[in-house]
Amino acid sequence: MNIVTTVNSLDPSDGGVPECVQAMYMHLAKTGVDVEIVTGRTHPDAPVLEPTHPNVTTTYATARSHIRRHAELWEALSRRLDATRPDLVHDHGLWLPSNIISAVETHRRGVPHVVSPHGMLEPWAIQHRGWKKKAAWYGYQRSILERADVLHATAPMESQNLRDFGLSGPMAVIPNGVPLPDTWKQEPSSGERRQALFLSRIHPKKGLPNLIEAWSRVQPDGWDLIIAGPDENDHRQEVAALVEEHGLGDVVSFPGPVRGEDKWALYRESDLFVLPTHSENFGVVVAEALASGIPALTTTGAPWSILEEEDCGWWVETTVEALETALSDAASRSDSERLAMGQRGRALVEEQFSWEHVAAELRAVCEWILGDVPRPDCVRFDD
Incomplete structure (x- = not known):
């Protein structure tokens, strides 16, 4: 052919x-x-x-x-x-x-x-x-x-x-x-702090203002939020201004674009993946996060109802209130509970994606x- x-x-x-x-x-x-x-x-x-x-x-x-x-x-x-x-x-x-x-x-x-x-x-x-x-x-x-x-x-x-x-x-x-990395998260995180990861284009479609507002309401103790990805149309400046407005500068960071092995390492180092998007036809980063063994939280703007069906994440409305509730739930779970969700996600990707x-x-x-x-x-x- x-x-x-x-x-x-x-x-x-x-x-x-x-x-x-x-x-x-x-x-x-x-x-x-x-x-x-x-x-x-x-x-x-x-x-x-x-x-x-x-x-x-x-x-x-x-x-x-x-x-x-x-x-x-x-x-x-x-x-x-x-x-x-x-x-x-x-x-x-x-x-x-x-x-x-x-x-x-x-x-x-x-x-x-x-x-x-x-x-x-x-x-x-x-x-x-x-x-x-x-x-x-x-x-x-x-x-x-x-x-x-x-x-x-x-x-x-x-x-x-x-x-x-x-x-x-x-x-x-x-x-x-989604490529299946040979190495994925198979042990709970150690140390005092945990990490939530957003990795995608920093673009208005991705819903980052809602995420910052929800994070400011929850302010999970001992957690950091990493917002990684390329900036589009200076949207990062707008998001960074919201971070400062809510006094989150000590826990939110912007490492910029991350690719290759650095990207997969960042997934493995994280405890939760978050994509607060308004619209995705698929959302490959959700599948990458699951392939890396971490649970994912995304919105009904992305076609990932299977996260809840397979108990490997959260699938919520595209509102600040829904993100707040899901973030609070995710942060309150034990390390072993989140790890088990991530393992189920890895198996799902191996089978279907x-x-x-x-x-x-x-x-x-x-x-x-x-x-x-x-x-x-x-x-x-x-x-």
């Missing part, structure tokens, strides 16, 4: 989509699929999360000008589609020129087209810069999604949100995967599109 995938960028600073694309195609390639990624890059030496597997190749459009880079991307995709004649094209994201280019070129050639919106039609996301997205929706984005052979949602909640936009075609519900499992399901969907196998259980229609 030969797949061409299109994505606006593989720059690690662009958040979860580049990380997802890198991991997805590394593991899909391991199943014997040949993959070519066509993407943009701000200049030839710009950082990228490029899959390193012999079955994966990457073609870059590298012009510094946005307009010229998009023109290069169009030319590159057209050349690669003519050269490789792929079985299908998988596009990532919405609203961007790369999505238009992918849709036009696949439609023109009659190549099957799969689209992963990556949460970009979630209620909070669609309201952010809403008038621009409304114009784009009626101008081109709706027709792209209606013509797609399959839409890929990462959770039933995202699938329903896509259905609410009137999209009735086949929908593959496949979670994002490994990249090997995700790659197998995605390959089955592609084979179904090509008529090679019966419809997988993860593909659903709007009945």
